Amino acid sequence: MFRRLRENLRKTRQALTSEIQATLFEDLSDETWERLEEALIYADVGASTTAQVVGQLEQEATSGGISGGQALTERLTELLAEIARTGDDRIDLTPQPTVILVAGVNGTGKTTTVGKLAWHLGKELGQTVVVGAADTFRAAGVEQLEVWAERAGVGFVKGPPDADPGAVAYDTIAAARRDGADVVIIDTAGRLHTQDDLMAELAKVKRVISKQIPEAPHETLLTVDATTGQNGLRQARLFSEAVPVSGLVLTKLDGTAKGGIALAIAKELGIPVKLIGIGEQLEDLRPFDSTDFARALVTE
Amino acid sequence: MFDSLAEKLQATLSDVRGRGTLTEADINAAMREIRLALLEADVNFKVVKTFTNSVKERALGADVIGKLNPGQQVVKIVSDELTELMGGAARDLSFSPRPPTIVVMAGLQGSGKTTATAKLARYLKEQHGSSVAVAACDVYRPAAVDQLIKVGTQAGAAVYEQGTDRDPVKIAAWARDRAQSEGKDVLIIDTSGRLHVDQELMAELANIKKAVKPHDVLLVVDAMTGQDAVNVAEQFAEIVQFDGVVMTKLDGDARGGAALSVKAITGKPILFASTGEKLDQFERFHPDRMAQRILGMGDVMTLIEKAETAYDQDQAAELERKLRKQEFGLDDFLEQMRQVRRLGPLQSLIGMIPGMGKELRGAKIDEREFDRIQAIILSMTPQERRHPELIKGSRRLRIAKGSGTNVQAVKALIKQFEQMRKVMRQVAQGRMPDLGALMRQAR
Numbered sequence: 001m002f003r004r005l006r007e008n009l010r011k012t013r014q015a016l017t018s019e020i021q022a023t024l025f026e027d028l029s030d031e032t033w034e035r036l037e038e039a040l041i042y043a044d045v046g047a048s049t050t051a052q053v054v055g056q057l058e059q060e061a062t063s064g065g066i067s068g069g070q071a072l073t074e075r076l077t078e079l080l081a082e083i084a085r086t087g088d089d090r091i092d093l094t095p096q097p098t099v100i101l102v103a104g105v106n107g108t109g110k111t112t113t114v115g116k117l118a119w120h121l122g123k124e125l126g127q128t129v130v131v132g133a134a135d136t137f138r139a140a141g142v143e144q145l146e147v148w149a150e151r152a153g154v155g156f157v158k159g160p161p162d163a164d165p166g167a168v169a170y171d172t173i174a175a176a177r178r179d180g181a182d183v184v185i186i187d188t189a190g191r192l193h194t195q196d197d198l199m200a201e202l203a204k205v206k207r208v209i210s211k212q213i214p215e216a217p218h219e220t221l222l223t224v225d226a227t228t229g230q231n232g233l234r235q236a237r238l239f240s241e242a243v244p245v246s247g248l249v250l251t252k253l254d255g256t257a258k259g260g261i262a263l264a265i266a267k268e269l270g271i272p273v274k275l276i277g278i279g280e281q282l283e284d285l286r287p288f289d290s291t292d293f294a295r296a297l298v299t300e
Numbered sequence: 301m302f303d304s305l306a307e308k309l310q311a312t313l314s315d316v317r318g319r320g321t322l323t324e325a326d327i328n329a330a331m332r333e334i335r336l337a338l339l340e341a342d343v344n345f346k347v348v349k350t351f352t353n354s355v356k357e358r359a360l361g362a363d364v365i366g367k368l369n370p371g372q373q374v375v376k377i378v379s380d381e382l383t384e385l386m387g388g389a390a391r392d393l394s395f396s397p398r399p400p401t402i403v404v405m406a407g408l409q410g411s412g413k414t415t416a417t418a419k420l421a422r423y424l425k426e427q428h429g430s431s432v433a434v435a436a437c438d439v440y441r442p443a444a445v446d447q448l449i450k451v452g453t454q455a456g457a458a459v460y461e462q463g464t465d466r467d468p469v470k471i472a473a474w475a476r477d478r479a480q481s482e483g484k485d486v487l488i489i490d491t492s493g494r495l496h497v498d499q500e501l502m503a504e505l506a507n508i509k510k511a512v513k514p515h516d517v518l519l520v521v522d523a524m525t526g527q528d529a530v531n532v533a534e535q536f537a538e539i540v541q542f543d544g545v546v547m548t549k550l551d552g553d554a555r556g557g558a559a560l561s562v563k564a565i566t567g568k569p570i571l572f573a574s575t576g577e578k579l580d581q582f583e584r585f586h587p588d589r590m591a592q593r594i595l596g597m598g599d600v601m602t603l604i605e606k607a608e609t610a611y612d613q614d615q616a617a618e619l620e621r622k623l624r625k626q627e628f629g630l631d632d633f634l635e636q637m638r639q640v641r642r643l644g645p646l647q648s649l650i651g652m653i654p655g656m657g658k659e660l661r662g663a664k665i666d667e668r669e670f671d672r673i674q675a676i677i678l679s680m681t682p683q684e685r686r687h688p689e690l691i692k693g694s695r696r697l698r699i700a701k702g703s704g705t706n707v708q709a710v711k712a713l714i715k716q717f718e719q720m721r722k723v724m725r726q727v728a729q730g731r732m733p734d735l736g737a738l739m740r741q742a743r
Contacts, residue, residue, distance in 0.1 A: 041339060105549075105552070107411060107412060139446070139454075192549065225410060227522070227526060230339075252495075258528075
């Protein structure tokens with residue numbers, strides 16, 4: 001799994017390594033620190049988290065705790081992994097049915113993720129899954145999910161055109177209960193966190209679900225595109241105010257973006273990454289591993 | 301309250317005013333704030349470095365001119381430099397002397413190509429009266445063809461598609477021939493999202509370009525893209541030599557530094573800005589406005605434009621007369637609020653006021669608040685509305701009861717009104733109102 005992850009992540013040109021390799025056999029100079037900072041900024045970790053991590057590293061180095069570039073790299077990896085390791089990074093499947101709500105900004109990969117997740121739970125974990133097409137706004141949004149459901153071999157529920165998303169969520173859960181399904185995944189329409197009415201709509205969908213099953217949704221996943229810059233933090237913050245985001249799906253990590261914004265989100269909001277998307281095929285979804293993630297950030 | 305870059309810089313440069321010139325030390329201090337602001341705005345790290353160096357040169361030795369404080373001075377230099385970098389005036393597509401003009405839309409997955417295709421189609425139809433066809437060459441993404449059929453038709457374009465079983469390069473060539481034979485003015489080709497590092501798909505894009513010989517290849521870029529924007533742009537530039545950029549999802553609050561990065565690294569202009577999910581939310585890109593946005597200075601131009609269309613010229617003249625003659629009363633106040641409301645949902649307006657974005661987004665202006673204010677004013681007699689200084693004691697109580705609010709609310713409204721009146725008087729007299737002081741009082 002790590003090898004596949006690294007393969008998909010190695011297509012980077014501005015490798016963090018090129019910055020660190022140069023310092024491998026040098027003393028820890030001012031330039032070293034500057035280059036480390038640069039590298040983290042390039043990864044979209046953000047100025048404030050970068051300052052915090054580098055500051056801590058610097059303290060440890062000056063107190064004699066770290067000698068040489070290699071040790072520096074390893075300690076950096078540890079620190080980054082620690083920050084990423086926040087909250088609970090697993091998805092609990094014990095509730096019957098487990099209800100998973102998927103939300104996020106337009107174009108971040110919600111529907112594709114729902115398809116992949118459904119396939120993974122169905123084919124790899126032997127669960128019976130039903131997906132609900134509660135994106136009733138986007139042109140052909142329902143059709144898109146329908147194709148994925150077919151590919152994944154799972155149950156599919158949709159409403160009439162222009163249906164209320166809450167109603168579709170309700171119907172999906174009702175169908176799941178009726179058929180004794182294990183997992184329900186609700187896809188929603190893309191929305192900007194700055195659109196108050198749409199955020200209110202999302203909150204309403206959550207309320208409808210909670211009314212039906214008191215502890216549901218058991219997971220509320222926010223998809224975040226790995227290429228997203230500092231705005232990702234705003235997204236996570238505002239979505240969390242509308243619905244109880246329990247974890248992130250960091251998508252499109254197969255590009256050259258490092259997804260460092262997930263670190264900032266983990267640090268500032270305590271929201272863990274639970275899954276990562278590394279391609280457009282059904283199998284291209286992985287559970288998040290903080291050490292692998294941090295290591296992939298600092299290795300080519 | 302205005303936590304803007306200008307304020308931060310002013311704090312950093314607070315003792316400059318006495319000296320009259322910005323020294324190197326001052327500039328260095330200011331550059332750090334600017335660097336941070338630009339990084340926060342997702343401008344690429346390397347671009348930030350180059351940029352701050354050139355600003356430094358310009359700022360060094362620059363005089364601190366009378367009206368602007370040093371912080372504002374530096375911001376002005378930064379803003380001018382940014383605008384220049386972003387490309388000066390707004391640009392347009394290049395059209396073919398012999399139709400059809402062929403446009404290819406390219407970009408990463410989820411950047412908004414299909415929506416942008418339909419929007420561009422509609423834009424060309426409305427602005428230029430062009431007959432437009434759109435071609436569905438995304439055969440990979442489930443229901444992508446369906447999506448284009450829906451939005452393309454909505455935009456009033458002919459939709460050319462051949463399902464998902466044919467090679468996109470062949471579909472593109474077929475679409476070009478068809479557009480030609482049907483006498484279309486423009487053909488816009490929608491392609492599938494692809495990673496800049498996916499060799500196979502990048503080769504396919506290059507082949508599409510070879511097959512149709514487009515006049516414009518547009519790279520569609522999501523406004524919230526971070527540092528990676530440079531990598532994407534560089535690769536697309538190298539492999540398909542795109543001609544311009546469409547920035548999408550600008551209706552969010554991403555500062556959009558990617559715009560600067562892409563322009564700085566590739567030199568290609570940003571042609572269009574997509575500002576919402578509706579098809580008419582598409583406009584020519586304005587570099588000066590983007591520069592302001594990146595700096596967190598709000599979109600003043602758009603607000604003014606919107607205001608000009610919503611506001612009657614006669615009403616404006618009448619208002620000015622009333623202000624000068626100090627006849628401005630609560631009825632006029634209510635009318636002003638109604639005008640503001642007509643401009644657009646209050647939320648989107650807030651984002652446009654320089655520096656307001658961050659702070660006021662927390663303190664949401666309620667449509668209900670507006671209704672309350674209206675109720676209070678309508679519970680007043682015409683005389684009270686003209687002379688709110690009359691409203692004390694029993695009158696206040698009566699108004700509170702009549703509007704279903706309380707005495708504090710009535711008092712607060714009158715205070716707010718008095719302040720607004722003071723500001724508007726200053727504006728009418730040609731003086732810059734001290735909005736900062738006003739805001740501080742209003743808290």
